[in-house]
Amino acid sequence: MAIFSLWVINKAGGLxxxxxxxxxxxxxxxxxxxxxxxxxxxxxxxxSRLSPMGSSSGVQVIxxxxxxLNILLTVTGTKFVLLTSxxxxxxxxxxxxxxxxxxxxxxxxxxxxxxxxxxSEGFDTRIGSFIGTGQT
Amino acid sequence: xxxxQPHPRLSVVSNSSQSSSTDHLSPTTNSTRFSxxxxxxxxxxxxxxSGPNRPNIYDRNLNxxxxxxxxxxxxxxxFSEIIQYTQKRVSGINDLERQLNTLGYRIGSRALELxxxxxxxxxxxxxxxxxxxxVLVMIHAQVWKAVFGKxxxxxxxxxxxxxxxxxxxxxxxIERYISVPRDMSQLSCSSFTAGIVEAVLDGLSFPARVTxxxxxxxxxxxRTTILIKLEKSVxxxxxxxx
Numbered sequence: 001m002a003i004f005s006l007w008v009i010n011k012a013g014g015l016x017x018x019x020x021x022x023x024x025x026x027x028x029x030x031x032x033x034x035x036x037x038x039x040x041x042x043x044x045x046x047x048s049r050l051s052p053m054g055s056s057s058g059v060q061v062i063x064x065x066x067x068x069l070n071i072l073l074t075v076t077g078t079k080f081v082l083l084t085s086x087x088x089x090x091x092x093x094x095x096x097x098x099x100x101x102x103x104x105x106x107x108x109x110x111x112x113x114x115x116x117x118x119x120s121e122g123f124d125t126r127i128g129s130f131i132g133t134g135q136t
Numbered sequence: 137x138x139x140x141q142p143h144p145r146l147s148v149v150s151n152s153s154q155s156s157s158t159d160h161l162s163p164t165t166n167s168t169r170f171s172x173x174x175x176x177x178x179x180x181x182x183x184x185x186s187g188p189n190r191p192n193i194y195d196r197n198l199n200x201x202x203x204x205x206x207x208x209x210x211x212x213x214x215f216s217e218i219i220q221y222t223q224k225r226v227s228g229i230n231d232l233e234r235q236l237n238t239l240g241y242r243i244g245s246r247a248l249e250l251x252x253x254x255x256x257x258x259x260x261x262x263x264x265x266x267x268x269x270x271v272l273v274m275i276h277a278q279v280w281k282a283v284f285g286k287x288x289x290x291x292x293x294x295x296x297x298x299x300x301x302x303x304x305x306x307x308x309x310i311e312r313y314i315s316v317p318r319d320m321s322q323l324s325c326s327s328f329t330a331g332i333v334e335a336v337l338d339g340l341s342f343p344a345r346v347t348x349x350x351x352x353x354x355x356x357x358x359r360t361t362i363l364i365k366l367e368k369s370v371x372x373x374x375x376x377x378x
Contacts, residue, residue, distance in 0.1 A: 108212040108313035110219035111320075122315040125357075 003091075003131055004067060004083040006098065007033075010115045011077030013041030017118040021131055025083070040081065044071065061091075074099060094131070101126045199254055205285065212313050219314075219325060229320055233327040233348070240331020243283070247332065248339040251282050264340070268366070268374050271340055276303055279336055283329075284309050288362075299371055301364045303333065306356040324348040326360045333362055343367045 004025050008017035015037035018030075028036070048058035062069040063086065070091035072080040080095050080102070105122035106112050112120055218239065219232075226232045255278075256262035265271045272291050280288045286309070294300035308326050316323050326348035334346040344366045351361045 104212075104313050105315065108209070108216050109315050110216040110223070110325075111315065111317050119317065120315040122313065 002085045003088065003094065004085070006083075006127065006131070007037060007079075007081040008102065008118065009037050009041055009079040009081065012115065013038045014115070016116065017123075019124075019127065037081075040069075040071075041079070044073070044079065070095060072096070072099060078102075097130060098127065101130065198250065199257070201254070208309065211310075215310055215325075215328075216314070229323045232323065236325065236327040237331035237334065237346075240328040240333075241335040241338075242331075244279075244332035244335025245339055247279065247283055248336045251278060267377065268342065268370065271337070271342055272301055272303070272364075275333055275336055279332070280305075283332060297365075299366045299368070301366070303362040303364070304351070304359065305329075305362070306359050308358060308360050311358050311360065322350075324350050324360060326362065329360075330362050333364065337364070337366075342370050344370070 002022045002024070004022050005018070005020045007015060010016050015034050018033050018037075044058045048056050050056070057073055058071075060071055062071075066086070067083055068086055068088070068091075070082045070084060072082075072092075072095035074080070080098050082091050082095050082098070084091050101123065105126050106118055106120055109120050109122065112118065219236070222235045222239075223232055226235055252264075256264075265274055276288045276291050280286060288303050289306045290302075290304040292302040292304065294302065305326070308329065310328060311325050314325055316325070328348075330346040330348040334344060337344045337346070344364050346365070347363050349361045349363060351359050353359055
């Protein structure tokens with residue numbers, strides 16, 4: 001059970017925050033991360049229109065053989081993405097808590113520009129102390 | 137609305153007094169003068185209250201403090217907007233701090249008035265702080281409690297300068313969600329608090345220059361020192377009072 005990585009994607013599909021917490025992920029350049037985030041944003045848009053039963057909020061979990069990718073879509077269109085191991089069951093609550101921290105340390109910070117990359121020390125330290133302690 | 141109303145009433149009274157000067161013996165003119173035109177304008181708050189409007193904030197009891205707190209999240213968003221708004225209209229960090237100080241000053245003078253009213257208003261022998269040390273203790277405890285809901289963490293006296301005192305807050309609530317970028321690292325948003333302190337000191341006739349400085353320590357990264365530099369006249373008066 002491990003949390004590998006956290007991404008925050010803004011409502012236009014740009015990656016505004018990316019941080020790794022555990023080893024095991026393939027190393028990527030920041031440009032590759034941007035492309036992946038944009039692609040995920042597109043996939044999310046497609047899945048939200050595919051539902052056979054009325055409207056859908058889009059994909060929530062993508063599972064692979066060695067990891068899964070959990071997505072939390074907020075009402076403002078910001079997406080929080082958490083890469084975890086397959087056995088992890090805490091992803092939903094972790095994402096909700098990350099959203100809390102984002103609301104506190106990013107949205108209430110006068111020096112943050114909306115939709116721009118997050119360069120807030122408060123966010124970094126709070127995420128570090130939260131996810132850092134959540135690991136085994 | 138509130139300002140416009142007294143004027144029609146005044147003008148009506150003066151009009152009718154002009155007419156009453158011509159035929160002031162007639163009782164009918166006198167009765168209309170008092171009953172008809174002035175009656176509706178005498179009770180504007182009653183008509184306001186019955187409407188969908190909420191009761192006027194000025195009608196509230198000043199001494200009622202329970203339930204009168206402001207949500208810290210709402211304040212955090214407001215303060216964030218204040219800083220963004222101010223930052224667009226100033227030419228540097230010093231200027232920004234001065235603006236925040238000015239805004240805080242307006243709060244401090246009101247906070248002092250309200251605090252004195254609440255504490256001494258019903259007292260049989262109202263008193264006023266005249267000793268520097270008790271004023272500092274009052275700011276440290278009561279002003280902080282009234283404005284932030286907690287007391288500050290320390291009062292210190294400068295070793296080098298006898299006219300400098302410091303109030304230390306380990307985790308100022310107004311800075312809890314603020315991360316100042318590195319290129320503005322000498323900015324302290326607690327300049328706002330410094331303004332409050334300056335107004336309280338001014339209101340008690342302890343004129344001083346108050347500034348805020350970041351003094352982080354490992355345990356409290358947001359630790360802030362409010363530096364009070366008193367005017368010479370205050371220290372001279374302190375000597376006489378001893």
